[in-house]
Amino acid sequence: MRRYDNDSDEDDIRARPSRKGSRPRTRTRPTHEDAAEGMVLTVDRGRYTCLVEAGTKREREISAMKARELGRKGVVVGDRVGLVGDLSGEPGVLARIVRVEERASVLRRTADDDDPYERIVVANADKLAIVIALADPEPRARLIDRCLVAAYDAGLVPLLVLTKADLAAPEPLLDIYAPLGVEHVVTRRDDLAGEGAERVREHLRGLSTVFIGHSGVGKTTLVNALVPEHQRSTGHVNAVTGRGRHTTVSALALRLPPAPGAARGAEPGWVIDTPGFRSFGLSHIEPARVVLAFPDLVPGTEGCPRACSHDEPDCALDAWVAEGHADAARLYSLRRLLSTKDSREGD
Numbered sequence: 231m232r233r234y235d236n237d238s239d240e241d242d243i244r245a246r247p248s249r250k251g252s253r254p255r256t257r258t259r260p261t262h263e264d265a266a267e268g269m270v271l272t273v274d275r276g277r278y279t280c281l282v283e284a285g286t287k288r289e290r291e292i293s294a295m296k297a298r299e300l301g302r303k304g305v306v307v308g309d310r311v312g313l314v315g316d317l318s319g320e321p322g323v324l325a326r327i328v329r330v331e332e333r334a335s336v337l338r339r340t341a342d343d344d345d346p347y348e349r350i351v352v353a354n355a356d357k358l359a360i361v362i363a364l365a366d367p368e369p370r371a372r373l374i375d376r377c378l379v380a381a382y383d384a385g386l387v388p389l390l391v392l393t394k395a396d397l398a399a400p401e402p403l404l405d406i407y408a409p410l411g412v413e414h415v416v417t418r419r420d421d422l423a424g425e426g427a428e429r430v431r432e433h434l435r436g437l438s439t440v441f442i443g444h445s446g447v448g449k450t451t452l453v454n455a456l457v458p459e460h461q462r463s464t465g466h467v468n469a470v471t472g473r474g475r476h477t478t479v480s481a482l483a484l485r486l487p488p489a490p491g492a493a494r495g496a497e498p499g500w501v502i503d504t505p506g507f508r509s510f511g512l513s514h515i516e517p518a519r520v521v522l523a524f525p526d527l528v529p530g531t532e533g534c535p536r537a538c539s540h541d542e543p544d545c546a547l548d549a550w551v552a553e554g555h556a557d558a559a560r561l562y563s564l565r566r567l568l569s570t571k572d573s574r575e576g577d
């Protein structure tokens with residue numbers, strides 16, 4: 231399985247952060263105040279495709295490289311960047327990225343649980359769409375749990391997209407996730423050509439959503455239905471790289487078509503496809519961040535020992551639940567999620 235391939239530069243890799251260092255860092259620079267704003271749509275071997283003047287008549291994609299002054303700082307899909315140089319987007323022309331704006335969120339993955347390195351995969355996403363087939367391949371709850379933990383840790387809202395509803399019913403799976411209150415949508419291929427796609431888009435409007443899913447779950451079928459071909463990148467960037475878009479293994483941001491009846495200029499939302507990126511190593515996950523997705527349990531952690539794993543004898547959450555402040559099923563779900571950190575992928 232191709233789990234290590236990723237188009238990130240070396241400098242997207244950094245050592246596991248200390249507790250303090252794990253929050254998004256400010257990357258604003260005072261220089262280049264005249265730089266144009268752009269958003270990184272995809273990365274291909276050091277060439278960044280950026281959208282500039284978004285939402286205007288002059289909106290266009292341009293190709294850029296990282297300015298030397300950025301040093302080893304990583305630039306990833308979803309980053310808001312400052313661009314200087316030739317911004318025409320003409321074939322053969324390269325602009326320069328001189329600045330990376332502070333990130334509202336970062337989705338990281340480690341290559342594996344015991345790999346000390348992590349990479350930022352996507353910046354500034356709002357949501358994580360976890361694409362799961364109801365059958366063929368069979369859904370695996372541990373895998374879903376891993377993705378949920380990664381979403382909660384990154385501060386992204388998880389969305390379960392359950393595909394292939396023509397093959398199996400969603401209820402048994404949904405029952406497992408009911409205590410978590412996870413947003414979900416059920417799809418089937420035949421329906422995606424019609425109203426099905428719009429039902430999924432309703433969960434994505436105005437947001438930036440990262441799609442992940444294992445091979446064969448129907449992610450490509452889904453993304454193609456959500457983003458019609460004419461919404462996709464045009465070919466001029468490839469004139470610079472000399473390579474087709476399909477060779478890219480970096481994440482790729484695709485804009486949704488406008489919502490029916492939407493106001494002009496309203497942001498329709500972004501689908502961020504992640505080829506070759508199937509699951510998460512969880513070595514960088516912090517229980518304290520995951521608990522934030524359980525606001526009903528957060529006050530109960532006040533009596534916890536420092537750096538509580540929330541799954542140890544001194545954890546104050548048992549008493550909190552026993553006193554009736556929260557539902558035991560919620561604590562059970564939290565602990566199930568946190569325990570995926572210690573399990574191997576695919577359990």
Ligand SMILES: Nc1nc2c(ncn2[C@@H]2O[C@H](COP(=O)(O)OP(=O)(O)OP(=O)(O)O)[C@@H](O)[C@H]2O)c(=O)[nH]1
Nearest residue numbers: 393394395417418419444445446447448449450451
């Ligand atoms: N029965 C059924 N089959 C589906 C559905 N959606 C997709 N498929 C089929 O499942 C297979 C895998 O779909 P893809 O869209 O290629 O899946 P993927 O997740 O992109 O897989 P990779 O291309 O390996 O990454 C294809 O044969 C699809 O036609 C569905 O709703 N029902």
Ligand SMILES: [Zn+2]
Nearest residue numbers: 534538540545
């Ligand atoms: Zn605790």
